[in-house]
Amino acid sequence: MSDLRERALELDAADELASVRAEFVLDDVVYLDGNSLGALPVNVPGAVEDVVRRQWGELRIRSWTESGWWTAPERIGDRIAPLLGAAAGQVVVGDSTSVNVFKALVGAVRLAPEGRDEILVDAATFPTDGYIAESAARMTGCTVRAVDPGAVPGALGPRTAAVLLNQVDYRTGRLHDLPALTAAVRAAGAVSVWDLCHSAGALEVGLDEHGVDLAVGCTYKFLNGGPGSPAYLYVRAEHQDRFDSPLPGWNSHAEPFGMRSAYEPADGAVRGRVGTPDILSMLALDAALDVWSRPDVSVAAVRAKSLALTDFFLECVGSYVPEGRVGVVTPAAHAERGSQVALRCADAGEVMGRLIAAGVVGDFRAPDVLRFGFTPLYLGFAEVERAARVLAGELS
Ligand SMILES: Cc1ncc(COP(=O)(O)O)c(C=O)c1O
Numbered sequence: 001m002s003d004l005r006e007r008a009l010e011l012d013a014a015d016e017l018a019s020v021r022a023e024f025v026l027d028d029v030v031y032l033d034g035n036s037l038g039a040l041p042v043n044v045p046g047a048v049e050d051v052v053r054r055q056w057g058e059l060r061i062r063s064w065t066e067s068g069w070w071t072a073p074e075r076i077g078d079r080i081a082p083l084l085g086a087a088a089g090q091v092v093v094g095d096s097t098s099v100n101v102f103k104a105l106v107g108a109v110r111l112a113p114e115g116r117d118e119i120l121v122d123a124a125t126f127p128t129d130g131y132i133a134e135s136a137a138r139m140t141g142c143t144v145r146a147v148d149p150g151a152v153p154g155a156l157g158p159r160t161a162a163v164l165l166n167q168v169d170y171r172t173g174r175l176h177d178l179p180a181l182t183a184a185v186r187a188a189g190a191v192s193v194w195d196l197c198h199s200a201g202a203l204e205v206g207l208d209e210h211g212v213d214l215a216v217g218c219t220y221k222f223l224n225g226g227p228g229s230p231a232y233l234y235v236r237a238e239h240q241d242r243f244d245s246p247l248p249g250w251n252s253h254a255e256p257f258g259m260r261s262a263y264e265p266a267d268g269a270v271r272g273r274v275g276t277p278d279i280l281s282m283l284a285l286d287a288a289l290d291v292w293s294r295p296d297v298s299v300a301a302v303r304a305k306s307l308a309l310t311d312f313f314l315e316c317v318g319s320y321v322p323e324g325r326v327g328v329v330t331p332a333a334h335a336e337r338g339s340q341v342a343l344r345c346a347d348a349g350e351v352m353g354r355l356i357a358a359g360v361v362g363d364f365r366a367p368d369v370l371r372f373g374f375t376p377l378y379l380g381f382a383e384v385e386r387a388a389r390v391l392a393g394e395l396s
């Protein structure tokens with residue numbers, strides 16, 4: 001047996017999260033795409049069946065109160081909050097990430113001091129954030145400036161109203177310095193908005209500790225909520241009274257069943273709601289979050305294993321893949337690495353097609369990136385070694 005295979009077995013034997021894999025439905029495919037769609041937790045089908053057959057089928061309308069449907073957005077928000085380093089009462093679940101980017105960014109400009117008219121946006125952002133920033137800017141009389149996150153401190157000025165950044169870049173896997181960038185935005189008197197899609201459930205975020213103003217993220221990646229599961233919005237407690245949502249629906253009204261024509265916003269995280277929550281998806285997510293209640297599962301343990309997995313993958317790639325065949329895009333420094341590894345090669349699209357056919361699932365991001373996501377809750381080191389070995393075979 002090769003040294004790396006032997007070491008993988010030792011690492012698996014010492015892995016304190018190894019038993020968590022049994023909480024997920026998996027097969028012998030090496031699944032390195034949990035940064036796009038997380039795997040199915042075993043308890044979700046039964047939970048969804050109960051929601052459909054009993055709560056909807058038998059209780060029908062009574063479930064809005066008796067099954068807690070009406071308050072599910074803020075209750076599940078409070079379950080996600082500790083994973084983001086947020087105290088209760090600041091996170092609400094609902095709508096897509098795109099919609100929450102819109103609420104957060106327009107809300108951020110409205111929170112900013114009068115007269116500020118520029119929004120800074122991560123130049124490499126996932127496209128939806130950039131499109132929405134343009135529209136939010138048109139609505140609020142701002143202009144958008146695209147900047148590399150590292151250049152944000154130098155770009156901040158008296159005109160900056162809001163800054164929209166990703167904690168982890170979806171393509172490169174680079175982890176940006178959320179504490180330092182948030183502090184710089186705050187010092188400039190502007191309002192920070194973070195997209196946590198590729199960091200929540202994979203690493204510590206520390207929203208409260210680092211003074212983040214607003215944040216959004218999806219739940220179908222490292223939180224394993226299922227395809228299209230609802231996103232979340234964080235509004236820092238100190239801003240909630242002044243948070244002016246651009247989508248004030250009846251669900252965020254102080255008295256929704258008063259059916260009044262005049263809008264009066266609810267207090268707290270509820271102010272981020274819009275319309276009727278997507279209960280089936282939301283309660284699938286609720287069940288998916290149960291894994292975080294295990295005493296052996298914590299964000300710190302997940303982050304430690306994530307770094308060990310990505311370190312080991314990079315070592316295996318370095319050892320198996322012919323020199324110069326791929327470039328490593330993801331930073332080597334732990335402080336700059338999310339929970340994915342991106343490799344660059346000219347024929348990445350075809351290579352990924354062959355890799356998937358060979359039982360190793362990652363994804364391809366145009367024009368030339370092979371992207372591999374590492375979900376520590378269900379991945380083992382032997383799988384990582386196998387993925388690198390199969391990849392090397394497809395590359396030679
Ligand atoms: C960083 C980032 N933001 C936003 C989105 C899109 O969010 P949604 O399709 O849930 O609106 C994604 C992925 O789809 C993403 O990676």
Ligand SMILES: Nc1c(O)cccc1C(=O)C[C@H](N)C(=O)O
Nearest residue numbers: 035036037126170171197228365
């Ligand atoms: N949200 C997705 C979808 O609805 C279909 C396919 C993929 C996705 C993704 O999540 C893409 C992902 N945000 C990315 O980082 O590329």
